[in-house]
Amino acid sequence: GQYVMLAVSDTGTGMTPEVMGRVFEPFFTTKPEGKGTGLGLAQAYGFVKQTGGHIKIYSEVGHGTTIKLYLPRTRREVDVLDVTAGLPVEGGSEHILVVEDDEGVRASVVDMLGELGYRVAKAENAESALQVLKNEKPDLIFTDVVMPGTIPTRDFIRQAQVMHPGVHVLFTSGYTQNSIVHNGKLDDDAVLLSKPYRKDELARKLRSVFAGTARGAITEPTPASEQQPRGKVLVVEDVALIRLTTVDMVEQLGFAVADAADAGEALVILKQDSAIEILLTDLGLPGMNGHQLVEEALKLNPALKIIIASGYSTAEDVGGKKVSGARYLTKPFDMQQLRRVLET
Structure with a gap:
């Protein structure tokens, strides 16, 4: 490119x-x-x-x-200056569903939207939001990206749009737009309001979504020939920066990816997603370490391919023995080293 x-x-x-x-x-x-x-x-x-x-x-x-x-290089048109930034705050009368797991944040958002004139419903996660949607038809869903529960936010929104075609969606997160898109949490045309935000920023973003002028991430469309994944990898790494980078590298190599920050989260994903064929895990995880995770993961799926990535010089450095059949990847690693262990 x-x-x-x-x-x-x-x-x-x-x-x-x-x-x-x-x-x-x-x-x-x-x-x-x-x-x-x-x-x-x-x-x-x-x-x-x-x-x-x-x-x-x-x-x-x-x-x-x-x-x-x-x-x-992007061929997307240059973003125009937001001329509404200096204008008075404008509210509305539309119906908005707020989906936010943090009770304090949820209450604050509901109050702000009420002060702006909107009719508001609320839910604490995707599951409860879907129950609300059975009885109500909001004009917009304002939802956090990362929430506890069994339904990922992207899947929740797809179900919501089937229930109510044409409903507007505005996401919010403490992560940046491009990081959550490249990490697979959202589609590349998703519109996001980054936390923390002020009442006037929320108001202007909502009006731009309703007007159809809000823009998603700056991302090039993926050619159809490159959209077929080669298998699915679960990346387990507690350091967010390394996890995001590893996920991006795995995706560039043509694999589908899920990710987890610790062993507990990883085991939940493995139980729910039978498509995962490869476990790529750090050794020095908080709580249950990498070796313990591998033992539990192989009980769930004995055919799982194991790749252990670590900055430790030996497996014994974290109190474990080498796993039979596992591939070891020493940090820091580059794309070619990662490719070799994934493809062999």
């Missing part, structure tokens, strides 16, 4: 090959304690991967470093 390249160079001391091999690893730094977090390049790497791009580093000791960001 076509990319826009942004290069940043310095004339500093440069980096050795050993340092270059770890620069994208979260919390890795060569600076003295208190002088750096080790997250700068890790965050840059995560951002670039979430956009579908690449990042390259060129460095020579004693001469300096150049970092090149390759960002996918």
Whole structure:
């Protein structure tokens, strides 16, 4: 594909090959304690991967470093300036269903919408929202993206649109638009209001959704030839940045992906989704570690292919023995290393 390249160079001391091999690893730094977090390049790497791009580093000791960001070129029309931003806040009389699991946030949103003149119904999760939709026909569903329950938000909205064709949808989340789209939580044309937001921001976003002028994520359509997944992978990683990046890499290799932040969440997904063929898990998970997760996962599906990714040098570093038949992937890993373990 076509990319826009942004290069940043310095004339500093440069980096050795050993340092270059770890620069994208979260919390890795060569600076003295208190002088750096080790997250700068890790965050840059995560951002670039979430956009579908690449990042390259060129460095020579004693001469300096150049970092090149390759960002996918988009042919989408340039977003126009929101001319409503400085206008008075405008409410409405439409009927809105608020779906939010946090009781305090839900109450606050309901109050704001009521003050703006809207008629409001509320639900604490997708399951209860579907019950509300059996008896009510809202003009818009305003829903959080990540909520507890057995029904993913994207599936909930699809069911809601079958029940009430033409209903408007506005999502809200603490995650950025592109990160939740690339992480598979939402479709690429979804419209999102990022948390936290003010009453005037909510009001203007709602009017733009009703007017049909709200825009979704900046994302290129995927060619039909590339839409057939090669199998489904469950990625289990407690560090959000690494999880998002790994999910994006797996998707680029043509696999469908589910993800979990810990072993408990992973086991729930494995019980519900029989399409998962590969478990790609970190070892050092909170609570139940990676080895314990693998043992329980293989009880659910003995045919599951196991890939263990870890920064530990040996399996015994987290109190486990090597899993028979499992493939091991040492962090940090690149696309080619990931491809090899997924395809063999």
